[in-house]
Amino acid sequence: MKKCSISVISQHLLLLKILLLLGMALGDPRTQTVQIMCGNQREHNTTVYVPNFVSTMENISEQMRTSGFGVARTGSGPDTNYGLAQCYGDLSLLDCVLCYAEARTVLPQCFPYNGGRIYLDGCFMRSENYTFYEEFRGSDDRAVCGNTTRKSTAFEESARQVVQRAVESAPSNGGYARGGVSVSGTGNESAYVLADCWRTLDENSCRKCLENASVSMLGCLPWSEGRALYTGCFMRYSDRDFLNKEVGNGSSRGTIIVIVVSVISSLVVLVVGVAIGFYIWKHRYIQKKRRGSNDAEKWAKTLNDSSLNFKYSTIEKATGSFDIANKLGQGGFGTVYKGVLADGREIAVKRLFFNNRHRAADFYNEINIISSVEHKNLVRLLGCSCAGPESLLVYEYLPNRSLYCFIFDQERGKTLNWDKRYEIIVGTAEGLVHLHDNSKTRIIHRDIKASNILLDSRLRAKIADFGLARSFEEDKSHISTAIAGTLGYMAPEYLAHGQLTEKVDVYSFGVLILEIVTGRQNNRSKSAEYSDSIVTIVKLGSTFKQGLQRNYTTQI
C-alpha cells in the first residue's frame, strides 16, 4: 500500500509540473462574482425545465471555447430556455473557459426561478424563458461601488476622462473597449477602465447602454472602484490594473512552446486512457443493458428492505428537527447536520437539496457506491432515508470536522505538526488509490478539497462526500454532462473539455498538498479581491517560501 501511494504522489508531482507550465499561459480569469440576480417567476415544470437549462449551458459551453461568447435556445413552450454568455474582451479563451465554468456552477442557484443573470469580474451569463438578446436597459440595472479607498480629485478627473473615451470608442469597436491613463501630478498612479456590450446588441443600443451605465458608475467616485451591471453591458473603473495583458507579445513565446509540448504529451496519455476506458465501458455497458434499466426503482426497493434504511422520523428526532444549531456545514448537494440516535450513537446527516426524480438517480448512485466501498481513509455510510419527504444520508460522525478547519486556522493549525500533515497526505492518497483501484467499481471523486477531508479522533484523514462520484462504467462517454466540482481544485483539461479521468482527482489532490504544506487557501474568500491562486503563487516561488517559513515558525 505504501509503495502505491508514493507512486501516486510522484506521478502527481509530474502532472502538477505540467500544469504549472500551463498556468503560465493563463492570465487572470477574474472569476469573482460581483452579483447574481434571480428572476421572480418560478419554472413551469421541473422535469422539462432542468434538462432544457442544462442543455443550453452545454451548448453555450462549446461556443465559449472558440469565441468567448455564446447564445443558445432549448425546448419549446413556457419552459423554453434562452441563454447568453460572454467573456469580457481582455480574457484569453482559456481564461474565458474558467470564468464560464464558474458562472455556470453559480447561476443554478436561481432555481426554481426560471430566469437569472450573473456578473462576474471576467464574464457574464444570463438565462430566461424568452428572447432577451436585444434588451439593453432594465429595472435591475445598477452600479456597485468598491469602497476601500477614497481617491484624490486628480484621480476623479482621469477616471472620468478614460471612462468617457471608452464609451465613445466601444460601440464601433465590437462593443469592447479598455484603457488606462496615468493621473497627472501623482507619480505612478493610474485609472483603468473596461467596457463591454453583449454581442447581440447593435451599435446604437450598445452606446445607449454604456452612456447610461457610465453615468451611474461614475457616481461611485471618489471611491477607487466602480462597476456598472447593466442589462446590455458591463463597465468597470479602478485604480488598479485589473486588465489582462494584450495577447501576442513576443516574451511569452518560449512558454507557449513548452505548453504545446506538455499538452501534446498529456493528450497522448489521455487519448490512450480514454480508448482503454471506452473499451471497458462498452464491454460492461452491453452486459448491463441486458440486465434492464429501471435500476433506480430497484434500488429504492432494495434500500427500503435493507439494514441501510433509516426511518425519516428517527433522523428528524436525532437532529432536533434539523435544528440550525446542529448544522455542521454545507456540501455540494446538501446541508450536513449532527445528530444523536436514541442509543447514543453520534451521526452526521446529509440533507439533500433536491428530492425530485432528476436528483434521485444521483442519490441512489451515491448510496450504491459508498456502501460498496470500505477503507480506513474513507468516511463510512451508515444508511439513508429514502421513503420520507426528503432524501437523507447518514454517515459516521467525525468529531474533529474537516482539514479545512485546521490548516487555514492559525491556532488549530498548530496541532498539526509536519508528521501529522504527512500522515494526512499519505492517508488521503491511500483513500484515493482505493477509490480509483478498488475491485468492484472505479470511482472518481471529482471534488477533493480540504473541506472534504474529515479527521477522526486521532486526526487521521477520511475522504468524505461522494455526492459527485460516478463509477467509470456508468459514465457513458467520459464527457460529463454538467461539469461539477470546486473551482480552483479542478484540472484544466476537465474544465476545458469535460474530460473525466482519475487525473481530475490527482490534480485536486496536488492543490490540496500545496495547501497543507503552506497553510494558504487556494482561492481565498471574495473579500481579498485579487488574491492569486496557490498554483500561481507556487510558480512565482518567493511567496511560497515565505508561506513555508511562516508555517514552519508557527509550528516550532
Ligand SMILES: *[C@@H]1O[C@H](CO)[C@@H](O)[C@H](O)[C@H]1NC(C)=O
Ligand atoms: C411535466 O412535463 C412532463 C413531460 O412533458 C409531463 O409528463 C408531466 O406530467 C408534467 N408535469 C406537470 C406537473 O405538469
Ligand SMILES: *[C@@H]1O[C@H](CO)[C@@H](O)[C@H](O)[C@H]1NC(C)=O
Ligand atoms: C447548439 O444549438 C444549435 C441550434 O440552436 C445547434 O445547431 C448546435 O448544433 C448546438 N451545438 C451543440 C454543441 O449542441
Ligand SMILES: *[C@@H]1O[C@H](CO)[C@@H](O)[C@H](O)[C@H]1NC(C)=O
Ligand atoms: C415564462 O414562464 C412563466 C412562468 O412559468 C410563464 O408564465 C410565461 O408564460 C413564460 N414565458 C414564455 C414566453 O413562455
Ligand SMILES: *[C@@H]1O[C@H](CO)[C@@H](O)[C@H](O)[C@H]1NC(C)=O
Ligand atoms: C462599504 O460598503 C459596505 C457594504 O456595501 C458597507 O457596509 C460599509 O459601510 C461601506 N463602508 C464605507 C466606508 O462606506
Ligand SMILES: *[C@@H]1O[C@H](CO)[C@@H](O)[C@H](O)[C@H]1NC(C)=O
Ligand atoms: C508608486 O507605487 C508604489 C506602490 O504601488 C508606492 O509605494 C509608491 O509610493 C508610488 N510612488 C509615487 C511617487 O507615488
Ligand SMILES: *[C@@H]1O[C@H](CO)[C@@H](O)[C@H](O)[C@H]1NC(C)=O
Ligand atoms: C438612463 O436610463 C433611464 C431609464 O431608462 C433614464 O431615465 C435616464 O435618463 C438614463 N440616463 C442617461 C444618462 O442616459
